[in-house]
Amino acid sequence: MKNSHKLENKEKKRILSFATIEEKMKKLFRSKYDRKLAGVCGGLGSYLNVDPTIIRLVMLFVCIFTAVVPLVVAYCIAVLIIPEETKEEPLPMNYRKFYRSTKDRKIAGICGGLGELTKLDPVFLRLMFLFICIITAVVPLVVAYLMGWVIIPEKPQEH
Secondary structure, rough: HHHHHHHEEEEHHHEEEEHHHHHHOOOOEOOOOOOOOOOOHHHHHHHHHOOOOHHHHHHHHHHHHHHHHHHHHHHHHHHOOEEOOOOOOOOOOOOOOOEEEOOOOOOOHHHHHHHHHHHOHHHHHHHHHHHHHHHOOOOHEEEHHHHHHHHHOOOOOOO
8 A cells, every 4th residue: 555655656746747847848839920931940049049040041051052942841841840839929039139230331231240249350251251252153152142131130220
């Protein structure tokens, strides 16, 4: 009788520990508030605690280098598998936001914004961009830069 009581207590503790683990577990959702298409990148950014703009840029590079189709298929599968966020208010941002710079810009402010985000000198980043442009025969990086111009938001003016 005493052993069965101990077993019941152990089973209750195990069930309670699973319940607390599930409550603490971070869930992956498609974002309702930070979305360009279906909210996959916004949800991934929130889940990984990374600016969704960076996720979008990585996806853009993968898309360019894999001839578009594999990433489009993966994105469509993600839309079908990942549930949409159910919260009525957006979650607070716990990461630094990636913006195009309004102060340190030569063309679109992407290198200036990347410098502000990473604390690297934008001149160094521009030189790296030019070096990589030469290595990749210009076109892929220029296309990526133009897409970044569209994807990366400009830093809002501080009043």
